[in-house]
Amino acid sequence: MAQIFHRSTNVLSRLSIFGFVFILAGIVWIAYIVNRSPYITEVGMAQVQPVPFSHKHHVSGLGLDCRFCHTSVETSAFAGMPPTETCMTCHSQIWSDSPMLEPVRESYRSNQSIEWNRVYQLPGYVYFDHSIHINKGIGCSTCHGRVDQMPLMWRASPMQMEWCLNCHRNVEQYVRPRAAVYQMDYQPPKDQVALGEKLVKEYKVQKLTDCYTCHR
């Protein structure tokens, strides 16, 4: 009976047995890389919105405070999306015939919501509360990045558990004075850890790393 495989294929089969471990490791490595890439985390990917609202213009151009629109961020889990009325506070008179803002005016006339596309979305099994982070001295830009330099919004943080835990474990590296929480261009001082340890005591910040802190 003739041989189906040539002798040389023995090398291939030996190689693949030997290489199996490497191939497996390669697949795991690729999965690891992809899972941390913007394909999955959406970090740095601008979201298209019904109105191309620019935080850059409103925050660094006009100097509006975050809380002018996100009114419930100090007191509630949800930072608050401004109702159309908030837009119209100024845009009843400014750019009031701009076609770009027609969806805003239409929403105000018809009392129908503008359907913005979410930028940050946590899974349903994660509990998150804005107010406690704000009141313990975690700045907006720590998680949301330099919003004042974003013409359209994108995610600045991967919002993966590893990322959450990094801060929950090393909070003294991130905490800042309460007065600077909304300051977009805040730079941590050189002695951040010393300041952080002082603020952790002063604000009674707990290092909450129990599962049930977020998964409740």
Added chain:
Amino acid sequence: MALPLLIGVGCRTDMHVQPRYRPMQPSHVFDDGRSARPLIEGTVARGHLRVDELLYTGKVNGKDSEVFPFPITQEILERGQQRFNIYCVPCHDRTGSGNGIIPQRGFRHPPSYHIDRLRQAPVGHFFDVMTNGFGAMYSFASRVSPRDRWAIAAYIRALQLSQQAGLNDVPPAEQHKLLSEGK
């Protein structure tokens, strides 16, 4: 090949996307597509009936009040300053003269707080304007709580004083500082 495929098929998102509404999530149940429902008119949460006319409307017997509904402390003034700087400064600017960045970009100029009419105006007037809007200004009632509106009104009073202050209003110990800076 089969193993990763099997693992992949095993993935489900039931926990990830749970059948409940998060704030402002759309809903197919209601005609307007909102899961956040407006309160039925006349709804009062237990313990939140607004019986205190002065605190919630700024009026006493239908007239703008001359007094605050609670004592104004340093703490409340500072709260008022902070809220003023968030919500009022874009139009009224930090001194209250009405030259904020928004009027500079084309919005109708608000009057300065330092004109006689507003210096004579009862404090309840400012509360009423914040609550119900005035002229081109929208209501801020949904954005600023009643107590904060009073704190802002108190801070407006402080701003008005600050623009009319003379050297004799400064504590004697501080006067020489101003004089030496002025030279």
